[in-house]
Amino acid sequence: MNHVSKIRPGAIAAYRPAEPAVSALIDARREGMAILPRDVTPVVASQARVQLASAQHAMQPASPQMVMGWLKKLAGMVANAPTDEGAVRAAVEAVMEVCGELPAGVWSVTSRQAWCRQPAVNGRLPGTFWPRPAEIYALLRPIADRIAREVEGCKAILAIADQKPDTQRAPPTEAERKAVAEAMRQVSVERAAREAEEARVRCFGDYMPGNDATLRGWDLVRALEADLPKMTGEMRDFTVERIAVLKRAAEAADALLGDAKNA
Numbered sequence: 001m002n003h004v005s006k007i008r009p010g011a012i013a014a015y016r017p018a019e020p021a022v023s024a025l026i027d028a029r030r031e032g033m034a035i036l037p038r039d040v041t042p043v044v045a046s047q048a049r050v051q052l053a054s055a056q057h058a059m060q061p062a063s064p065q066m067v068m069g070w071l072k073k074l075a076g077m078v079a080n081a082p083t084d085e086g087a088v089r090a091a092v093e094a095v096m097e098v099c100g101e102l103p104a105g106v107w108s109v110t111s112r113q114a115w116c117r118q119p120a121v122n123g124r125l126p127g128t129f130w131p132r133p134a135e136i137y138a139l140l141r142p143i144a145d146r147i148a149r150e151v152e153g154c155k156a157i158l159a160i161a162d163q164k165p166d167t168q169r170a171p172p173t174e175a176e177r178k179a180v181a182e183a184m185r186q187v188s189v190e191r192a193a194r195e196a197e198e199a200r201v202r203c204f205g206d207y208m209p210g211n212d213a214t215l216r217g218w219d220l221v222r223a224l225e226a227d228l229p230k231m232t233g234e235m236r237d238f239t240v241e242r243i244a245v246l247k248r249a250a251e252a253a254d255a256l257l258g259d260a261k262n263a
Contacts, residue, residue, distance in 0.1 A: 015058035015105035018051045018150055026153030030187075032180045034172050035156070037163040045161035052154035058105020058147050064252035067095060070107040077116050080130045089253045091130075093217050096249035098133035099140060105147050106140040115139055204238040217250045 017023065021044050029035055040048075071091070075081035082091045115136075116127040131139070172180070208215055209223035224243050231239055 015054060015108055015147065017146065019047045022047045022051055022154065022157065025157055026149060029153055029156055030149060032184055034176055034180070035160055037160055040157055040161045045158060048154045048157040048161070051150060052158065055105070055147050055150040055154060059103045059151060062102060062104040062107055064096060064255065066104060066107050067099070068092065070112060071095065074112055074115065078130045079128055082130070090216055092253040093249040094133045095136060096252050097245050099137050100245065100248060102140050102144050103147060106143045111140055111143055200234065200238050204235050205242065207239070217253065221246050221250060
């Protein structure tokens with residue numbers, strides 16, 4: 001039995017997407033369409049209330065044990081999961097560094113199935129192989145974004161449900177137009193912030209002290225800390241953040257591998 005399978009998983013959040021009626025209203029609002037009280041039936045309001053609680057729970061931070069539990073079950077479904085201790089440590093650290101910020105709800109049975117059920121690409125089934133951290137992130141990030149939108153959207157739906165229903169649909173007021181414009185501006189701001197962060201990662205995230213691509217875990221942390229005095233500006237700021245993430249990943253790997261040895 002390999003090291004991955006010895007690690008006890010944490011509880012995986014059983015997040016499920018919103019009911020179609022709720023999802024449709026969330027998407028409509030996201031696109032700038034006005035939603036009136038009469039659009040929110042008692043059934044839809046009830047569904048939104050349940051989904052809000054579920055989505056808020058799913059947005060809680062994921063524990064290293066939860067991430068490892070997801071990886072453990074995936075290991076039994078693919079062809080080349082890591083087996084020796086060094087490979088397991090490297091895999092855990094890499095996944096935690098890249099995906100550790102993703103919320104609990106993305107580490108689910110559904111997302112694991114989504115990896116395994118990918119269609120063939122050039123005759124190759126990607127889902128039969130152990131994923132790279134970037135591939136896991138690409139799979140899970142849209143799910144995290146969807147959960148966050150559900151939290152915001154369900155809150156808006158419930159706020160509308162508490163309003164008195166209109167007897168006749170009226171054209172949007174100036175205040176409503178401004179609210180829609182502000183919502184769209186926020187979407188643009190969020191997108192710009194994400195693109196800026198991705199640009200920072202592309203620019204500074206591959207830096208390796210001494211061009212030593214073999215550095216991993218605590219060795220990489222110590223080497224980056226030693227190079228900090230040489231850095232300035234945005235590169236230094238990014239590296240400080242990177243060191244903090246690497247430390248959390250290394251600590252998680254130490255704890256999880258310690259649990260595996262004691263199992």
